[in-house]
Amino acid sequence: MIGKMIITKAQWNEYKGNSKENIKATINGVEMFVPIDEANIHYAEIKRQVDAGELTIEDAD
Amino acid sequence: MSRARTFADLATASEEGSLASPNMIQNGDMAVSQRATSLTSQTGTFYCVDRFKIIESADAVFTVAQSSTSPEGFNNSLKIDTTTADSSLSSTQYTSIVQNQEGLNLQHLNWGTSNAKPLTVSFHVRSNVTGTYCLLMVAKDATVKYQSQTYTIDSANTWEKKVLTYIGETTTAIPDDNSNSLWIEFCLGSGTGYTSGGATGQAWSSDGTKYFGGQGVNIMASTDNEFLLTGVQMEVGRVATPFKYESFGDNLARCQRYYSKVQYSNWSGRVQSSNAYYIHDGFRQTMRAAPSASILSQSQSSFPTDRNFGDMTVNGVGTQCTASGNADGAYWYTGIALDADL
Numbered sequence: 001m002i003g004k005m006i007i008t009k010a011q012w013n014e015y016k017g018n019s020k021e022n023i024k025a026t027i028n029g030v031e032m033f034v035p036i037d038e039a040n041i042h043y044a045e046i047k048r049q050v051d052a053g054e055l056t057i058e059d060a061d
Numbered sequence: 062m063s064r065a066r067t068f069a070d071l072a073t074a075s076e077e078g079s080l081a082s083p084n085m086i087q088n089g090d091m092a093v094s095q096r097a098t099s100l101t102s103q104t105g106t107f108y109c110v111d112r113f114k115i116i117e118s119a120d121a122v123f124t125v126a127q128s129s130t131s132p133e134g135f136n137n138s139l140k141i142d143t144t145t146a147d148s149s150l151s152s153t154q155y156t157s158i159v160q161n162q163e164g165l166n167l168q169h170l171n172w173g174t175s176n177a178k179p180l181t182v183s184f185h186v187r188s189n190v191t192g193t194y195c196l197l198m199v200a201k202d203a204t205v206k207y208q209s210q211t212y213t214i215d216s217a218n219t220w221e222k223k224v225l226t227y228i229g230e231t232t233t234a235i236p237d238d239n240s241n242s243l244w245i246e247f248c249l250g251s252g253t254g255y256t257s258g259g260a261t262g263q264a265w266s267s268d269g270t271k272y273f274g275g276q277g278v279n280i281m282a283s284t285d286n287e288f289l290l291t292g293v294q295m296e297v298g299r300v301a302t303p304f305k306y307e308s309f310g311d312n313l314a315r316c317q318r319y320y321s322k323v324q325y326s327n328w329s330g331r332v333q334s335s336n337a338y339y340i341h342d343g344f345r346q347t348m349r350a351a352p353s354a355s356i357l358s359q360s361q362s363s364f365p366t367d368r369n370f371g372d373m374t375v376n377g378v379g380t381q382c383t384a385s386g387n388a389d390g391a392y393w394y395t396g397i398a399l400d401a402d403l
Contacts, residue, residue: 001246003114032353033353035352039238042353
C-alpha cells in the first residue's frame with residue numbers, strides 16, 4: 001500500500017524573488033518546504049490532490 | 062542441513078548471482094534510525110528506523126522503537142507495540158511495514174524479459190502472537206501486481222528466521238529511474254477485503270482480495286501484542302545466503318539517499334534590519350530526489366524564528382533568513398531534516 005498522506009495546508013513559497021519556488025505544506029502534522037519535483041512523493045501527492053479538487057494551494061504571503 | 066545440501070545451495074546461489082549480489086534492502090539490520098529511536102502514539106503513515114515505513118489505516122495506536130531486543134548476530138530490531146487495540150478491523154483496515162525500492166537499483170533483475178530473475182527475502186521475526194502472516198512483493202510499474210505469500214510464527218516470543226522466494230516478473234520492464242518500482246510489505250493485520258481471496262503463492266495477481274492473502278492474525282487486537290523484525294535481506298535467486306553485513310557508515314550512507322539531516326546550517330556576522338541573508342548546505346550523499354525540508358531545531362540573534370528554504374536539489378538546500386535588527390554578531394543556526402524517501 002502507498003499509505004495515506006494528510007495535507008492540511010499548502011501555500012506557494014517565495015524564495016529569491018520567485019513567488020512559486022516551492023510549496024510550504026503541513027503534511028502529517030509537519031511543516032515542510034516541498035520542491036517542485038514529481039519524484040518527490042510529497043509534491044506528487046500535493047499535485048494529485050490539487051488535480052482531484054481536494055486541495056488548493058494558497059498564494060505566497 | 063547436510064553439508065551436501067549446503068554446497069548445493071551455494072552452487073545454486075553462485076549460478077543465480079546471489080552470492081555476488083548485495084542485500085537490496087537498505088538498513089536490513091535496523092541499525093540506522095535517524096528520525097527517532099522511539100515514537101509513541103503513532104497512527105497513520107510514519108517512520109522510526111530508516112527506510113521501513115509503517116502504514117496504519119485502522120483505529121489502533123502504536124509505540125514504535127529501534128529495539129535492542131534482537132537475535133544472535135544483530136544488535137537492533139524494529140519493534141511495534143500496540144498501545145490502543147483495534148480487534149474488529151473493517152474490510153479495508155490494515156497495518157503493514159513497507160520498504161520501497163527505486164528502479165535504478167533493480168535493473169539487474171531483467172524483469173520484463175523471459176530471463177526475469179527471482180528474488181528471495183529472508184528475515185528474523187518475533188511476536189507473542191503465533192500464527193500465519195503475509196509478506197507480499199509488489200511490482201508497481203504498468204499494472205500494479207503482487208505476490209502474497211505466507212509464513213508462520215510457530216513459537217511465542219522466540220526469534221525465528223523465515224525465507225520466501227518470489228518469481229520474477231516477465232511482462233513489464235522496470236524503468237531505469239528513481240521512481241518507486243517494487244516494494245515488500247509485511248502485514249501485521251488486515252480486514253477481509255484484502256485477505257478473502259487467499260495468498261497468491263508464487264504467482265503475480267492484481268486481485269485486491271489477495272493483497273494480504275493468508276494473513277491470519279491481527280497484531281492490533283490487544284495491547285499485549287508486539288511484533289519485532291530484523292535481518293531483512295532481499296537477494297537475487299532462490300537461495301537465502303547469510304545476512305550480508307555492512308559497516309554502520311556504509312549503511313548510513315545508503316539511508317541518507319532517502320533521509321538526511323543538516324546539523325547545523327549556520328550564519329553569523331553583521332546584519333542590517335530587513336535584509337535577507339542566505340546560506341547553502343551541500344549533502345553528504347546525493348539524494349534520490351529533491352528533498353522536502355523541515356526544521357529540526359533552531360536558535361538565532363537579531364533574526365526572527367521564521368526560516369525559509371529553497372533551492373532544494375538532490376545535492377543541497379538553501380536557507381534564507383531576514384534580519385530583524387541592525388547588529389554585529391548576529392547569527393542563526395538551524396537543524397534541517399531532508400526527506401526524499403519513497
